[in-house]
Amino acid sequence: MSQAETSVQSGSFFSKAHEWVAQSLTQQNKISAYLEPLIQMAVPGWTTEAIRSKVIQVRPETNDVYTLVIRPGKRWKGFTAGQHLQITAEQNGTLQTRFFSVSSAPAHFRKTGLIEMSIRVQEGGRVTPWLREAFAAGGICNLTPAEGDFVLPAGNDPVLMIAGGSGITPFRSMLSQMAATGDKRDAHLMFYVRDEANALFKEEFEKIAAQHENIRVTFMNSAEKGVFSAEHIQEVCPDFAERKVMICGPTPMIQLVRGVVSEQGVSAENIMFEYFGAAPIELDRADAKDAYVNFEKGGVAAMSSAENPVSLLELAEQNGLKPLAGCRVGVCHQCKCTKKSGVVLNTLTGQYSDTGREDIQLCVSVPVNDVVLDV
Amino acid sequence: MTTHLPSADTLESFHKDLDEIRDDIMAKVGQEDANYIRKIVRIQRGMDLVGRLTMVAGFYHWIFWVIGVVMLGCAKILNNMEVGHNVMHGQYDWMNDPHLNSREFDWDAVADGNSWRRTHNFEHHTYTNIIGKDRDFGYDTLRLSDDVPWKDHYRFQPIRLIVLMLMFEWAVAYHELFGERIFIGKRHKEGKLPISHAQLIKDFFTKIRLAVFRDYIFFPAVVGLFLGWPMFFAILGGNFVANLIRNLWANIIIFCGHFTEEVHTFNEEECVNESRGQWYYRQILGSSNIEGSKVMHIMSGHLSRQIEHHLFPDMPSYRYMEAAERVRQVCAKHNIPYNTGTLWDQYKTVVARVIKYSRPPKKTGEVANA
Ligand code: FES
Numbered sequence: 001m002s003q004a005e006t007s008v009q010s011g012s013f014f015s016k017a018h019e020w021v022a023q024s025l026t027q028q029n030k031i032s033a034y035l036e037p038l039i040q041m042a043v044p045g046w047t048t049e050a051i052r053s054k055v056i057q058v059r060p061e062t063n064d065v066y067t068l069v070i071r072p073g074k075r076w077k078g079f080t081a082g083q084h085l086q087i088t089a090e091q092n093g094t095l096q097t098r099f100f101s102v103s104s105a106p107a108h109f110r111k112t113g114l115i116e117m118s119i120r121v122q123e124g125g126r127v128t129p130w131l132r133e134a135f136a137a138g139g140i141c142n143l144t145p146a147e148g149d150f151v152l153p154a155g156n157d158p159v160l161m162i163a164g165g166s167g168i169t170p171f172r173s174m175l176s177q178m179a180a181t182g183d184k185r186d187a188h189l190m191f192y193v194r195d196e197a198n199a200l201f202k203e204e205f206e207k208i209a210a211q212h213e214n215i216r217v218t219f220m221n222s223a224e225k226g227v228f229s230a231e232h233i234q235e236v237c238p239d240f241a242e243r244k245v246m247i248c249g250p251t252p253m254i255q256l257v258r259g260v261v262s263e264q265g266v267s268a269e270n271i272m273f274e275y276f277g278a279a280p281i282e283l284d285r286a287d288a289k290d291a292y293v294n295f296e297k298g299g300v301a302a303m304s305s306a307e308n309p310v311s312l313l314e315l316a317e318q319n320g321l322k323p324l325a326g327c328r329v330g331v332c333h334q335c336k337c338t339k340k341s342g343v344v345l346n347t348l349t350g351q352y353s354d355t356g357r358e359d360i361q362l363c364v365s366v367p368v369n370d371v372v373l374d375v
Numbered sequence: 376m377t378t379h380l381p382s383a384d385t386l387e388s389f390h391k392d393l394d395e396i397r398d399d400i401m402a403k404v405g406q407e408d409a410n411y412i413r414k415i416v417r418i419q420r421g422m423d424l425v426g427r428l429t430m431v432a433g434f435y436h437w438i439f440w441v442i443g444v445v446m447l448g449c450a451k452i453l454n455n456m457e458v459g460h461n462v463m464h465g466q467y468d469w470m471n472d473p474h475l476n477s478r479e480f481d482w483d484a485v486a487d488g489n490s491w492r493r494t495h496n497f498e499h500h501t502y503t504n505i506i507g508k509d510r511d512f513g514y515d516t517l518r519l520s521d522d523v524p525w526k527d528h529y530r531f532q533p534i535r536l537i538v539l540m541l542m543f544e545w546a547v548a549y550h551e552l553f554g555e556r557i558f559i560g561k562r563h564k565e566g567k568l569p570i571s572h573a574q575l576i577k578d579f580f581t582k583i584r585l586a587v588f589r590d591y592i593f594f595p596a597v598v599g600l601f602l603g604w605p606m607f608f609a610i611l612g613g614n615f616v617a618n619l620i621r622n623l624w625a626n627i628i629i630f631c632g633h634f635t636e637e638v639h640t641f642n643e644e645e646c647v648n649e650s651r652g653q654w655y656y657r658q659i660l661g662s663s664n665i666e667g668s669k670v671m672h673i674m675s676g677h678l679s680r681q682i683e684h685h686l687f688p689d690m691p692s693y694r695y696m697e698a699a700e701r702v703r704q705v706c707a708k709h710n711i712p713y714n715t716g717t718l719w720d721q722y723k724t725v726v727a728r729v730i731k732y733s734r735p736p737k738k739t740g741e742v743a744n745a
Contacts, residue, residue, distance in 0.1 A: 024585040025593065027481040033474055037417045049473055093409030095471040324569050326497030331688060333465040333477050333496055334569075349401065359468050359476070 050088055050142035051076045055135040056114065062198050064121040065166055066132050067103065071114055072143055079115075079146030081106055081173040084274075087117065088142040089134065096127045097357055101248075101274075102146065103169035107180035118200070120166040126354050150274040152178075153244050158186035160240050162228070162257050164249025165193070168200050170274065171248065175215060179208045188216045188237050192249070195223045228257050230264055241265055247273040291367040295321055295375045296340070304367045312344065313362035316375060323362055323375050330364035337362055342371030385709050386652030392705040393655050397687050400694050408691040409470050415457050415673070416475070422450035423483075430613045431598050434606055444613045448620030449674070454483045455625060456676025461692040463492055468689075484621075486548035487582040490575070493568070494551045500688050504633065504661035505641045510554055512633065512640065514539065514546055518732045520640045525735050532733040536726075543622035552579055590614035624674070627722055628665070632681035635663040636724035637714045658685035659706065664699065664715035671718065672696065682713065 019029055026034035032048045039046050046052050053076065057069040068087075079085070084101040104116035122128045135141070152159065152174055161171045171189055178187060193199045199219055209217040218236050225232070233240045245266055247257045254273050261271060293312060294301045298321040304310065313335055316323050326334035330348040336359050344353045344365040352368065353360060362375070380386070426446030433440025459482035461467065467475045474480070481488040495511065502508035506522045513519045516539060518529040539546055555563045557576060565572055591611055599607025639660040646657065665671070665679035672679045680695035683702055690698065706713040715721075 020585075021593075023481075024589045027483060027585075028474065034420065036474060037413055038420055040413075041417065090409075092405040093407070093470055094405075097471070326493070327501040329501070331496070331500050332492075333468075333689065334492065336465065336468070336478055349398070358471060359478070 045090070045140035045142065047088075047142055050086070050144050053141055053143045055139050055141055057138065058132055058135050059116075061118060061200055065118060065198075065200055066121070067116050067118045068131070068135060069114055069116050070141070070143070072109075076143060077145055078109060079106060080151045081177040082151040082170040082274075083146040083148045084150075084170075085146045086144040088144075089131065089139070091127065091130055091134070096130075096354075098127055101148075101150075101169040101173065103172045105173055105177035105180050107177055118166065118169045118172070122355075127356065148274070150246070150248070150272060152185070153272070156185050158239075158243045159188070160233075160237050160243040160245045161187065161189040162245065162247045162249070163189065163191045164228075164253040165198070166200070167247075167249030167253070167274075169248075171246075172201055172204075175205070175208055175217075178215065179212055184214055186214050186243075188218070188243070190218050190220055190232070190236055192220045192222055192228060192253070195221060228253065228260060230260050233261070233264070243270075245271045247271070251275055291342075292370045293342075293367050294370070294372045295319070296372060297375055309366045311347070311363055312360075312365045312367060312371070312373065315367075316362065321375065325363055328363045330361055333361060335362040336360070338374040339365075340372040340374055343368040344371060380653065381656065381709065381711065383650075383652075386650060386656060389705065389709045389711065390650070390652030390655055392708070393686060393702070396698060396701045396705070397690065400687075400690060400698055404469065404691055404694065408467070408693045409472075411693045412458070412462075412467050412470075412475060412691070415453060419450050419453040419458055422446050422453070426450055426617070427594060430610060431602070431606070433609055433613070434602050440609060440613060444616050445620070447614070447617035448624075451483050451617060451621040452624050452674055455621060456628070456678065457673055457692060458482075458676075459484075459488075460676045460678070463488060464496060465689045466691045481582075483586070484544040484547070485583050485586040486544055486550075487578045490551045490578060491547060494554070496688075500685070502646075503658055503685060504639065505643055505646055508643060510550070514550065515553055516546075517634075517729060519634050519728055520732065521736050522640055522642065523732075529733055530735075532729055533726075536729050540623055540626040541619060543626040544618065548579065548583065551575065590618065627718075628675045628678050630725045631665050631718065631721040632662055632678050634725050634728055635714060635716075635721050636728055637712065638663055655686055656711065658682070659702075659711060659713065661685065662714070663721060664713075665718050665721055666715055667718055679718075682715075 018031075022028055022031045022034070025031070028034045030048055032039075036046065036048055043052065051073040053070050053072045055068055055070050059067045059069060061067055070087075079102055082101070084099050086097050086099055088095050088097045090096070100117040100119055102115050103118040104114070109115050119128055119131065121132065150170055161174070163171050168191055171191075175187065175189065177183070178185065189205070191199070191205070199221075202219065205217040209215050220228075220232065220236075237243070240261070241264070245261050247254050249257075254275060258271060258273060262268065290306050291304045292301050293304055293315055295316055298316070298319070300316075300319045300321060302315050302319045304315055310318070313323060313325055313328065323337065324334050326332040328335075338357065339353070339360045340357055341355060343355055344360055345351070345368050346353065346361070346364055347366055348364045353365075362373075381389070426443050426449075428443070429439050429446060430443030431439075433443060459480065462475050462480045463477050463482070465477035468477050477492075499509050499511040504512050506512065506520065513523065516535050517532050518525070551568075552558065552575060555568065555572060555575065557572060562572070568575065570578075591614065594614065595607045595611040598610045639657075641657055641661070646653075649657070659682055662681040662685045664682050665675065667679060677692040677695045678684060680692075680699050683690070683695045683698040684692075686702065687698065703713050703715075705711075716724075
């Protein structure tokens with residue numbers, strides 16, 4: 001115990017000393033950050049922040065879903081089925097970063113050194129359509145270590161997986177991992193698809209289900225059956241109450257399913273769910289166009305009315321926060337902060353932001369939809 | 376000096392023309408700009424490393440020492456001006472590169488980046504050349520306009536100019552603390568700054584320690600350890616001279632940007648409820664450009680395009696050259712003065728201005744009781 005403590009302390013002493021010396025010699029937190037531009041001359045795309053990896057192939061799945069096949073760099077440590085990671089690639093000079101779940105199994109990674117990420121092209125999105133084109137002939141991207149706790153619960157409890165659209169990706173990873181390792185846990189997947197043509201990985205799931213009697217897969221065609229309802233689970237998976245329920249899909253779908261299964265008596269600790277991107281802000285709003293702004297560090301969620309929107313800076317101040325600011329007209333950049341998600345309008349340039357993580361100026365940004373800020 | 380404003384119509388169409396330039400150019404910003412700034416960073420890092428090594432080769436022949444010092448000086452200039460100043464303005468924030476981010480970046484100088492961001496980005500760029508509000512105007516030590524009330528000590532300002540040139544990085548470091556009267560004079564009340572005085576002082580010394588450790592302890596000591604005392608002092612002296620080169624150059628460029636003969640000053644009343652066109656107009660009258668070679672523009676951090684920088688402070692510096700051509704045409708069209716000249720010509724007028732205002736004002740009534 002005491003040994004462990006000293007080693008932690010000396011570790012932090014050395015890392016502090018390294019940081020201090022690096023700051024002094026290079027004005028960077030790490031010496032490697034100073035060398036990064038020089039290293040990039042030999043190894044394009046190398047960064048201190050993430051793991052340089054190769055996109056091997058872009059494989060079309062349906063009309064608007066494709067899979068990136070990636071060989072992660074050596075420093076990448078592997079993952080647990082269901083986890084996600086950030087992928088970064090340079091688009092016209094801008095480093096674009098997005099979260100995606102790994103859709104292939106850890107066993108597959110161990111065998112081939114490859115992982116897959118299945119991505120839906122977002123309408124009007126800047127990054128998802130571009131990735132497909134940009135990596136058509138392969139290329140370099142950067143990955144972060146896998147993270148997230150949307151993974152199969154410990155123990156051997158039976159599970160019910162409810163997926164909507166491209167929310168299938170973590171489940172594909174879990175089920176193919178179960179199949180590869182001969183996991184005997186009872187798993188039932190209900191997969192909601194828009195129509196036949198959008199039934200992702202259909203053959204693959206049917207094959208797994210046919211070969212493993214503990215795995216069952218039911219495709220739910222929303223065009224015929226409509227959205228998720230209490231009747232659906234009662235009919236398809238009557239023993240749902242004894243299972244852990246895992247949900248992944250578009251935001252409204254998750255909210256709907258959570259509501260229905262808890263009404264049906266499944267307790268909150270037996271429901272697991274994962275949103276694509278940031279979790280939505282769950283508050284009532286008078287007008288559907290009103291946006292909520294979540295000031296994460298301040299722990300405040302504030303409503304911004306669509307009718308007379310104010311800048312994020314004013315909104316923060318109205319809610320008792322005091323973010324750093326100066327000119328208040330977009331000149332000085334003191335009010336810069338990180339937007340984690342959501343779209344804002346820059347009132348100076350009249351441009352809409354992207355949906356992902358980026359730096360914005362609070363004083364000239366007006367929320368367009370729900371925004372999460374690191375303030 | 377009260378400024379005569381063009382008509383509201385002129386200002387309005389002037390404003391539209393300038394916005395159009397900004398929108399056109401900003402729409403083009405992308406890969407090219409990213410490649411450019413990365414290239415400059417690479418050159419800067421290369422010169423920094425090679426310069427320091429070459430200085431060590433001064434052990435064999437003094438000429439290497441000289442070459443090394445000049446290279447290091449140039450590396451510092453690039454780091455402070457084309458990279459530091461511009462990155463810290465947020466010109467390259469759109470790249471999402473954590474190492475070229477306005478909030479994170481710090482430069483190779485004794486001045487704390489955060490302190491500079493507060494005084495420069497905010498005060499200077501918002502209140503450009505408004506006497507009493509923009510303390511970059513004369514850096515609190517020079518009188519460069521009759522609007523600054525006369526005090527006897529201004530007689531010596533030509534000497535001050537020389538001291539300021541040599542110690543420029545220290546002046547920038549001390550600038551904000553001076554404004555708060557931290558060490559000299561009666562301290563201002565807390566609360567005007569977003570950080571406490573204690574924090575301000577702490578940051579000030581932290582940054583000085585970091586910078587001094589590198590140039591005057593670490594590198595001299597490492598080299599001295601292997602090559603003996605004379606080389607310890609050679610490296611220490613070399614680093615000192617390199618810092619001096621940077622101070623001189625930065626100071627000259629910056630002074631040419633705001634203190635040339637024709638540059639106007641403003642008073643606070645003129646600027647209340649200022650329209651955007653008026654703001655643009657003030658930026659143009661309050662700045663001046665320098666003409667010269669491509670290398671000169673890069674080494675000046677494109678502050679040779681000071682006018683454009685003041686109009687569009689977050690446009691990537693790489694675009695200022697093309698912006699300048701168009702801004703100049705727009706100024707000509709609206710009959711608005713556009714102040715530019717060679718480095719030599721501009722600097723002569725700076726020196727002339729410093730000398731001119733080091734003499735007490737003639738009592739013509741107009742300024743006597745300003
Ligand atoms: S407060 Fe100055 S840019 Fe926002």
